[in-house]
Amino acid sequence: MIDAYEDPGTPDCRGGGRYLWWLCTRQAGRSVAGALLASVWMGLLALTPYLLSRAIDDGLEPGDEAALVGWAAAMLGAGVFNAFLGVLRHRTMTKVRMDAHFRTVKVVVGQATRLGAALSRQVGAGEVVTIGVGDVQTIATSLTVVGPGVAGVLTYGVVAALLLSVSVQLSVVILLGVPVITVLLGPMMGRLQGAETEYRERQGVLTARIGDLAGGLRVLNGLGGKGLFADSFRRDSQELRAQGYRVGAVTSWIQSLGLGLPTVFLAVVTWLAARLAAQGSITIGELVSVYGYVAVLVMPVAFLIECGYQVSRGLVAARRVVRFLALEPLATDGAARDAPAEPSALLDPESGVRVAPGKLTALVGARPSDSAAVVDRLGRYAESAATWGGVRLDEIDLSQVRQRILVADNEADLFAGTLRDLVSGRRDHEEQAISRAVHAAVADDIVLGLPDGLDSAVDAQGRSLSGGQRQRVRLVRALLADPEVLLAVEPTSALDAHTEATVAARLRVARRGRTTVVTSTSPLMLDQVDTVSYLVDGKVAASGSHRELLDGEPEYRALVARDTDVEDAEDAENEEAVR
Numbered sequence: 001m002i003d004a005y006e007d008p009g010t011p012d013c014r015g016g017g018r019y020l021w022w023l024c025t026r027q028a029g030r031s032v033a034g035a036l037l038a039s040v041w042m043g044l045l046a047l048t049p050y051l052l053s054r055a056i057d058d059g060l061e062p063g064d065e066a067a068l069v070g071w072a073a074a075m076l077g078a079g080v081f082n083a084f085l086g087v088l089r090h091r092t093m094t095k096v097r098m099d100a101h102f103r104t105v106k107v108v109v110g111q112a113t114r115l116g117a118a119l120s121r122q123v124g125a126g127e128v129v130t131i132g133v134g135d136v137q138t139i140a141t142s143l144t145v146v147g148p149g150v151a152g153v154l155t156y157g158v159v160a161a162l163l164l165s166v167s168v169q170l171s172v173v174i175l176l177g178v179p180v181i182t183v184l185l186g187p188m189m190g191r192l193q194g195a196e197t198e199y200r201e202r203q204g205v206l207t208a209r210i211g212d213l214a215g216g217l218r219v220l221n222g223l224g225g226k227g228l229f230a231d232s233f234r235r236d237s238q239e240l241r242a243q244g245y246r247v248g249a250v251t252s253w254i255q256s257l258g259l260g261l262p263t264v265f266l267a268v269v270t271w272l273a274a275r276l277a278a279q280g281s282i283t284i285g286e287l288v289s290v291y292g293y294v295a296v297l298v299m300p301v302a303f304l305i306e307c308g309y310q311v312s313r314g315l316v317a318a319r320r321v322v323r324f325l326a327l328e329p330l331a332t333d334g335a336a337r338d339a340p341a342e343p344s345a346l347l348d349p350e351s352g353v354r355v356a357p358g359k360l361t362a363l364v365g366a367r368p369s370d371s372a373a374v375v376d377r378l379g380r381y382a383e384s385a386a387t388w389g390g391v392r393l394d395e396i397d398l399s400q401v402r403q404r405i406l407v408a409d410n411e412a413d414l415f416a417g418t419l420r421d422l423v424s425g426r427r428d429h430e431e432q433a434i435s436r437a438v439h440a441a442v443a444d445d446i447v448l449g450l451p452d453g454l455d456s457a458v459d460a461q462g463r464s465l466s467g468g469q470r471q472r473v474r475l476v477r478a479l480l481a482d483p484e485v486l487l488a489v490e491p492t493s494a495l496d497a498h499t500e501a502t503v504a505a506r507l508r509v510a511r512r513g514r515t516t517v518v519t520s521t522s523p524l525m526l527d528q529v530d531t532v533s534y535l536v537d538g539k540v541a542a543s544g545s546h547r548e549l550l551d552g553e554p555e556y557r558a559l560v561a562r563d564t565d566v567e568d569a570e571d572a573e574n575e576e577a578v579r
Contacts, residue, residue, distance in 0.1 A: 008106040013325050016318035020139065020311075023100045024146055031146045034096050037089040038151035042300060044082040046159050049292020051075045057285030093147045101140035104321060108132060111325050117381055118329045130203050131324060135317035142314025149307035152300035159293050159300075166286045167276055173269055174297070184261070188254050192309070195247045196316045202240045206233075254309050262298040262305075269294045337391055339400040343484060343515060344389030346378050352540035353378070353533050355485075355517055360508055362526050362546075363519045365535035366559055368490065371519035373538065375487045378517070379407035406483035410490040412474055416460040419450065423477045437480040440510035442502045443472040467494040475503070485515040492525055504528040523560050 012022040024031045051074050059068025108131055112119055119128075156174075164171040273290040276282045282290070343357035351374050355361050363371040377384035380393045380401050387393065393401060414422060423434065434454065438444055446469050450456035462470040471494045478486060491507075492500040504525040507516070518525060526532055526546040534542045534549055534556045542553050549556045 008103045008110070011107050011322075011325055013322045016315040016322055019318040019322050020142060020314060023103060023139070023143060026103060027096060027099050030092060030096055030099070031143075034089065034092040034147040035150040037085055037092055038147035039154045041082055041085040041089050042148070042151040042155040043158055044078055044085070045299065046155055046162065046293060046296045047078060048075060049289040049296060050162060051078065052292055053283075053285040053289030055285075056288055057283055061285065089147060093144065096143050096146055097140040100143050101136055104136045104139055105132070107325060108136070108321065111327070115327055115329050118327070121381070122327050123324060127320075127324070131317075131320055134203070135320050138310075138313050138317040139321065142310045142317075145307040145311055148300075148303040149311075152303040152307070155300040156297065156304075159297050163290065163293055166282055166290060167273070169276070170269060170272060170290060173272065174294075184257065188250055188257075192247070192250045192254065192312050195243070195250055196313055197319075199240070199243045199247050202236070202243055206236050206240050251309070254305070257305075259302065262301040265301070266294045266298055336397055337395045339396050339404055340389030340391065342389075346485065346515070346517075347387045348374050348377050349385050349387075350377065351533075351535060351538055353535075354543075355515060356531065357515050358513050359530040360511060360516045360518070360528065362529040362532045363517065363535060364521055364526065364532055364556065364559065365519075365538075367538075368519065370535045370538040372489055374535070375407060375489055375517065375519060379405055379487050381407060404484040406478060406481055406486050408474060408478035408486060408488040408491065410471060410474065410488075410493060412477075414458065414460070414462040414470060414473065417458065418452075418455050419447065419458050419473070420454040422458055422462075423454075423473060423480055425477060425481065429480055434476075434480060436510070437476045440479050440503075440506045441472045441475040442499055442506065443469075443476050446472060468496070468499070471495065472499075472503070475507075479507075479510055482514075485517075486511065487517045489519050491518055492520065492522060497524060500524045521559055526560065 009022075009026055012018040051071055055068055055071035055075070058064060059066075059071055108128075112128065115122065160171050160174045163174055270291050273282065273287050277284065277287040345357055346355040347353070351370075353363065353374050355378065363374055365371045373382070376382040377386045378393075380386070380398070383394070385392060388396065388401075388405075420434070423437065438447055446465070447453050458464055458473075462473060465473065471491065475488070475491050478488060478491075492503050495503060500522060501524045504522075505528060507518075508528045518529065520526065523546070529546065531543060532546050532549055533540050534553060536555070542549055542556065544552070546560075550560065
């Protein structure tokens with residue numbers, strides 16, 4: 001089975017079926033062993049009725065005690081040996097499924113790591129969770145076809161051949177039975193794939209919404225939108241449930257027919273055999289063996305139907321995995337030019353934003369998405385013609401861009417661990433450097449409030465912290481990284497006015513001489529920046545200092561004043577609460 005540190009190999013992403021075949025070929029020896037053990041195990045089950053017929057015809061009917069004991073001993077030996085084979089078969093197939101499971105997990109995790117920052121821009125969190133929780137297990141289960149599926153086909157042929165020695169008529173009925181069952185179940189398998197695909201898609205969307213609700217519940221409560229989102233979630237969950245019922249309806253028919261048709265099949269063949277025995281065409285021992293053959297045949301036929309059902313679901317899951325594996329990280333286009341040797345200006349032609357080196361610049365817009373889009377282009381997280389020092393960003397080696405330009409998103413992930421590890425990232429930092437970053441982000445109270453300070457454990461996504469604390473922790477991490485260019489998206493949006501004013505003042509000091517861009521509409525932050533770029537419909541409508549734009553741009557003044565009114569209201573509420 002695949003080792004935790006072993007290379008899982010390069011998956012075949014040309015389709016769901018190709019991916020399932022790749023999983024089999026990556027463990028070819030074990031897959032062949034599983035098919036062989038299952039075939040011998042199921043074949044010996046079919047041999048038992050033959051041994052029983054010989055015991056009746058050669059021993060019981062003529063009264064030959066020695067022959068009866070001999071055939072009975074043969075049946076006992078075959079049963080014991082088959083039990084041993086059953087254990088080996090089950091162990092082997094369990095390893096086949098586990099290998100497929102963990103190998104798929106590894107390639108999915110590897111792909112998620114390879115995509116990096118492009119992951120959240122190309123696929124929702126719900127899709128990744130659905131793949132990791134549901135699709136991986138479905139794919140592993142579908143590989144059952146390697147053992148019992150192959151064995152079912154071979155055993156079906158063996159039983160038909162054995163019946164040929166008893167009656168050609170019975171053998172023909174056996175050979176035609178499974179194709180008839182396939183014709184009846186085939187359309188249902190197609191319907192199952194369609195219903196299962198839609199169910200998985202809805203499940204991924206709903207899973208993503210659950211994550212969004214969990215992460216933004218406090219914000220929704222504050223805005224009074226919890227009921228609205230709860231109603232929306234209720235509708236989506238009901239639609240998912242209805243789709244689940246549709247999947248269940250098709251599945252129930254497949255499983256019912258899978259059990260019922262072989263039983264009807266058994267009754268028809270037994271009836272024909274009884275008529276032949278009554279006519280004297282076959283012996284009593286052969287009649288018993290026919291019943292035994294057909295009774296045994298119920299198992300491989302049921303296995304074939306079950307494997308068809310599992311493979312149909314496995315193909316749906318494999319297509320989702322293949323679609324995820326086909327995603328590509330942000331294109332580098334073979335970029336090999338070096339980044340500017342000295343601090344240089346960043347320019348976004350699409351919006352007209354120019355970021356002067358060594359200055360603190362603010363992007364202000366009525367729509368926060370416009371400012372965030374500019375940051376994505378300047379940070380090379382979106383395709384654009386943005387330049388750095390006159391050179392297109394997409395022509396510069398990506399590793400150099402990532403090393404020198406940092407985009408600090410206000411919703412960036414916070415991984416579980418100690419606060420020290422959380423803010424330090426991949427590098428070790430001196431205690432003084434961490435203290436300076438903590439002080440600049442006004443996060444001293446966070447450190448002092450935790451039982452073990454910087455060595456205190458923090459939950460994943462900082463759920464043990466408040467919204468404002470999480471925002472300051474993210475800012476500490478960004479400042480501690482000390483990039484040449486820092487692009488911060490709404491770094492103070494969740495802070496109260498007093499804390500925000502302090503953060504703005506300290507941020508200016510901490511980043512003096514370093515290129516820094518913030519997106520904000522808060523006058524407390526804007527009053528500290530060197531240059532403000534005012535965006536209207538994603539384009540620069542005016543640039544200058546905060547005071548200049550207040551005097552010369554009525555729309556800018558109205559936008560900033562709106563934030564001022566909100567802050568004054570919050571301060572009034574706080575004062576009223578104190579009274």
